[in-house]
Amino acid sequence: MGADLQASLLDAFADPELGSLDGIRRTELSRGAWIDVLPGWLSGADQVFERLAVEVAWREERRQMYDRVVDVPRLLRFYGEGEQLPLPILDEARDQLSDHYTEELGEPFRTAGLCFYRDGRDSVAWHGDKLGRGEHEDTMVAILSVGEPRVLALRPRPGNNAGPVTSTIRHPLGHGDLIVMGGSCQRTWEHAIPKASGRIGPRISIQFRPRGVR
Template identity: 80%
Template sequence: MGADLQGSLLDAFEDPELGSLDGLARTELGRGAWVDVLPGWLTGADQVYGRLARDVPWQAERRQMYDRVVDVPRLLCFYGENVDLPLPILDEARDALSAHYAEELGEPFRTAGLCFYRDGRDSVAWHGDRIGRGNHEDTMVAILSVGEPRVLTLRPRPGGSGGAGGAGHGSGVSGPVGSTVRYPLGHGDLIVMGGSCQRTWEHAIPKAAGRIGPRISIQFRPQGVR
């Protein structure tokens, strides 16, 4: 499926393990939105990628786009509440995130949506996770990435000013303040979008030119957020 993974030699031999969440660096985007970023939270991420690519029952979907039906440019799999995830390390990740954000979020992460970006032609357009409660409530979406890095871009939702408050120290964010910001995510990196982010900002994975390796993202969400 897609290009071969160009993983690190060390990562290929490390057992999957989660690090501490104490190193999360927060960037205030403005209008009540923020992101937390932690590079390399999951070690042994290439092993996790290989298991997910091989074992997850990936589904190709088609959607109505204006006057025609088109292929969704990525593969998908969704794990609802009270469903074991495909690897124990992902259950551990969900539990660790729920514990870390318990006071701020006030509820656990309950579902996991997986996306498989096979190469640079796979992408996701600008959107916010506003189906359900995310359309009118502050919430969180935590994304763990394995495989080759792809750029996650964020921008203020059209019709309002983002007023980004500047990049947090060590966040890895690039881009002028108040406009689109970009995070290259892969090989066990974690990003958490919180506050009003799903309502006041949009995010996307743009198409990429050249030889781009595959990436899988795991999105953890609370109940009633999609």
């Protein structure tokens, strides 16, 4: 599998290392939803990308879409609770997130879902992570991005537009950036990775979730 990644000069030679979460910035959205964003949380992220691209047993999936079955436009790998993650730095990331958010979340992050966006044609449609407890309870989903930046877009669901932020917001995420979606975000907001035109390098996202949230 080719990984046409244009690594930054600094990241190309840095051993993977997580920074502090103290500098993370929160944006209040609406109806109890919020996001925390921390650019460059993981240094050496391009090395992490290269290893994940080659070493993970990526899966192609097909899903029912109305009256036909279509290819999912990205590669996937899910690591359930207790399953060994592909790199120790991901265990460190999950543990650090659990420690940082333990008082607010009330439980640790336990699973990791990986998505490989190979180029600008790969994408994910508007959705919320509402399978399981996320449909009825406030929760958190933390996303660590490695590889080239891709836009993560967020917008309020219809009827959920009362609050300080009511329009679509866009965050280019890559090269070790972190975003955490919390509160009611999975129920009252939607997020997507839109298709992109032009020469778009590959990106891998690692989504950490608590038990019972997909």
